[in-house]
Amino acid sequence: MSAPVLEVRGLTVRYGGRLATWEVGLSLGAGEILGLVGESGAGKSTVGRAVVRLLADGGRVDAGAIRFQGRDLLALSEPAMRRMRGADIALIPQDPLSALNPVFRVGLQATDALRLHRGLSRRAAVVEMVRLFGRMGLPDPADILRRFPHELSGGMRQRVLIAMAFSCGPSLVIADEPTTALDVTTQAQILRLLDDLQAERPVATLFVTHDLGVVAHLADAVAVMYAGCVVEVAPTAALFATPAHPYTLGLLAQVPRADARAEASPALEALMPTLAAPPRACPFRDRCPKRMAPCDAAMPALRAVAVDHRVACHLYAER
Amino acid sequence: MTTAPALLEARDLKTHFRRGGWLAPARWVHAVDGVSLALARQETLGLVGESGSGKTTLGRTLLRLVEPTAGRILLDGQDVTGLSQAAFRPLRRRMQIVFQNPYASLNPRRTVGQILRQPLAYHRVAGDHARLVCDLLARVGLPPEAAGRYPHEFSGGQRQRIAIARALALRPDLVVADEITSGLDVTVKLRVLALLRELQAEFRVAYLFISHDLAVVRQIADRVAVMYLGQVVEEAPTAALFERPLHPYTQALHASVPAPDPAVAWRPPILSGEPPSPIAIPPGCRFHPRCPFAEARCRTEPPALREVAPGHRVACHLAPEINVRGAPPPSRTFPRGRGPGEARAGSGTPRP
Numbered sequence: 001m002s003a004p005v006l007e008v009r010g011l012t013v014r015y016g017g018r019l020a021t022w023e024v025g026l027s028l029g030a031g032e033i034l035g036l037v038g039e040s041g042a043g044k045s046t047v048g049r050a051v052v053r054l055l056a057d058g059g060r061v062d063a064g065a066i067r068f069q070g071r072d073l074l075a076l077s078e079p080a081m082r083r084m085r086g087a088d089i090a091l092i093p094q095d096p097l098s099a100l101n102p103v104f105r106v107g108l109q110a111t112d113a114l115r116l117h118r119g120l121s122r123r124a125a126v127v128e129m130v131r132l133f134g135r136m137g138l139p140d141p142a143d144i145l146r147r148f149p150h151e152l153s154g155g156m157r158q159r160v161l162i163a164m165a166f167s168c169g170p171s172l173v174i175a176d177e178p179t180t181a182l183d184v185t186t187q188a189q190i191l192r193l194l195d196d197l198q199a200e201r202p203v204a205t206l207f208v209t210h211d212l213g214v215v216a217h218l219a220d221a222v223a224v225m226y227a228g229c230v231v232e233v234a235p236t237a238a239l240f241a242t243p244a245h246p247y248t249l250g251l252l253a254q255v256p257r258a259d260a261r262a263e264a265s266p267a268l269e270a271l272m273p274t275l276a277a278p279p280r281a282c283p284f285r286d287r288c289p290k291r292m293a294p295c296d297a298a299m300p301a302l303r304a305v306a307v308d309h310r311v312a313c314h315l316y317a318e319r
Numbered sequence: 320m321t322t323a324p325a326l327l328e329a330r331d332l333k334t335h336f337r338r339g340g341w342l343a344p345a346r347w348v349h350a351v352d353g354v355s356l357a358l359a360r361q362e363t364l365g366l367v368g369e370s371g372s373g374k375t376t377l378g379r380t381l382l383r384l385v386e387p388t389a390g391r392i393l394l395d396g397q398d399v400t401g402l403s404q405a406a407f408r409p410l411r412r413r414m415q416i417v418f419q420n421p422y423a424s425l426n427p428r429r430t431v432g433q434i435l436r437q438p439l440a441y442h443r444v445a446g447d448h449a450r451l452v453c454d455l456l457a458r459v460g461l462p463p464e465a466a467g468r469y470p471h472e473f474s475g476g477q478r479q480r481i482a483i484a485r486a487l488a489l490r491p492d493l494v495v496a497d498e499i500t501s502g503l504d505v506t507v508k509l510r511v512l513a514l515l516r517e518l519q520a521e522f523r524v525a526y527l528f529i530s531h532d533l534a535v536v537r538q539i540a541d542r543v544a545v546m547y548l549g550q551v552v553e554e555a556p557t558a559a560l561f562e563r564p565l566h567p568y569t570q571a572l573h574a575s576v577p578a579p580d581p582a583v584a585w586r587p588p589i590l591s592g593e594p595p596s597p598i599a600i601p602p603g604c605r606f607h608p609r610c611p612f613a614e615a616r617c618r619t620e621p622p623a624l625r626e627v628a629p630g631h632r633v634a635c636h637l638a639p640e641i642n643v644r645g646a647p648p649p650s651r652t653f654p655r656g657r658g659p660g661e662a663r664a665g666s667g668t669p670r671p
Contacts, residue, residue, distance in 0.1 A: 039505070039506060040504055153594070154370075183369040183370055183531065184369070184533070185571060185587075185590050185594075186369075188587030188588075191577075191587075210504065210505065211577075212505070212579040213534075213577035213578060216577060216579050216580055217581060217585045237581050237582070240580055240581050240582070250506070251506065254508070254509055256509060256512070256537070256538050258534040258573060259537075259578055260537075261538055262538065
């Protein structure tokens with residue numbers, strides 16, 4: 001296959017005394033959707049934010065490389081990064097209400113990127129946005145451009161943000177929990193839209209979510225994060241059919257399902273730790289039902305257990 | 320349902336809010352618009368619906384935290400709608416609530432012990448309050464030392480346990496649980512639900528379990544009522560509601576939830592348009608503008624909630640014949656060009 005669109009290696013992000021991620025590695029090709037899942041605090045949003053270099057205050061990249069189409073994003077100057085953000089790399093944020101400026105009409109902010117990155121005139125940008133809004137399934141696009149964000153429903157706001165993200169033809173989209181704030185029927189519509197857009201033009205998508213149901217049906221592959229570390233990566237079907245890491249197993253067993261009643265398993269009783277220093281042992285060991293001596297001695301490295309299926313667990317150490 | 324009066328009953332309950340009226344013309348939000356429900360002792364009634372369907376307002380109206388515009392609320396067959404707040408206060412002991420956000424519902428400046436003693440003091444409960452607090456903490460799985468600590472020292476799941484302990488402190492007959500698992504991580508949700516079930520047996524309490532999450536409701540409810548635009552459109556025992564949903568809205572809601580398993584085909588139905596607003600309520604069946612099966616009479620004639628099987632009531636002219644899944648409108652397996660378990664054409668896999 002051709003070179004990956006996005007390649008993250010050994011990404012370690014620090015917020016003060018806390019390591020938000022530790023040596024995260026990911027790779028994403030054109031047309032692929034990689035689901036990045038984990039509990040809150042696992043570091044999944046931090047990875048997405050680090051890629052667009054929009055870490056929250058106090059966050060900094062301690063180590064690692066982020067390559068986008070072969071260029072090192074961490075080495076770019078801020079103006080060069082700004083030219084890339086919104087053009088080649090787009091972000092779909094979680095909360096469409098706080099992502100849109102409440103005091104400006106939708107049209108003014110939605111056309112910003114088109115005018116800045118594609119050099120369109122105000123009028124041409126409006127025409128293009130009307131076309132894009134129509135493509136996103138927004139009724140009466142010209143009218144929506146004149147409205148304020150609060151006048152739109154959550155689903156409509158999310159469509160506006162997706163239109164903005166796709167307006168400059170990005171090669172990489174970071175979607176940070178884009179459907180978490182939406183009702184299920186609206187979520188289904190938005191996921192269908194993202195899937196259709198993907199079919200039209202092969203964009204690489206990093207889809208950050210805690211919803212395993214969404215990942216199961218949308219992503220090509222899934223990376224599971226725990227305490228800032230990627231503990232398992234696999235093609236979606238393999239991850240759900242043959243999960244290898246005890247954490248992934250526990251996580252899948254814990255998801256409430258609408259098609260069955262389940263019992264709570266005691267597997268994930270303890271809390272997820274936060275890392276203050278590079279892990280010297282497996283961060284999952286306190287919750288792990290299969291804890292062994294090596295788990296206390298060293299952080300397991302990611303190892304292949306099948307084709308494209310990698311796990312960071314001592315259970316799978318070379319025998 | 321039964322011959323004995325229900326623990327709590329709502330009869331044609333309505334809660335309307337006035338919006339605007341100063342600069343803009345006044346409009347009425349029909350948050351709850353004619354709901355009749357009954358809840359038996361020790362029963363869990365799940366209340367589901369999308370945002371804006373009125374489920375939270377209904378829960379608060381039943382506790383008279385919001386006063387109803389019309390209709391009646393009966394507790395053990397006694398009409399409590401017209402009671403003054405002073406006369407109603409002793410009855411509040413029997414009806415408690417747990418809110419969605421345990422970060423906002425617990426006073427950050429009080430210790431957990433103070434928070435739990437407050438309802439005991441307010442209702443002048445006899446006995447050693449410190450001891451009662453310890454018992455409560457133990458029952459929700461927290462150590463006695465928790466009493467001396469502040470809410471911020473606990474995780475979201477633990478805080479929700481504290482809020483549950485506070486609701487149970489007065490040994491109520493009914494607890495309204497309003498989206499209490501929404502902010503919790505998946506690994507915590509099932510544990511909180513299991514705790515609620517344990518406590519139900521021990522405290523003999525009934526739950527009105529409000530949630531937008533069908534998967535969660537499935538885990539805990541004995542019966543489920545589905546709300547749409549201020550009204551109940553379907554009500555049934557949990558298994559029946561999930562295995563044989565009759566209202567097209569319930570069917571659409573159910574089919575919209577992706578199973579956490581790529582091997583289970585997901586064919587979310589297309590509901591046209593946005594959920595309409597509770598200000599401008601469509602005539603006829605409220606769901607008809609989004610319903611793929613709407614006929615002429617659906618546009619003019621509001622359907623009554625009628626019983627179609629024991630305990631299974633539905634408000635639809637066309638039920639029980641219709642089924643959204645597999646029927647029009649066009650619905651495709653998700654995602655495009657991929658059967659269950661197949662990889663997207665030409666996809667590679669990440670290599671870390």
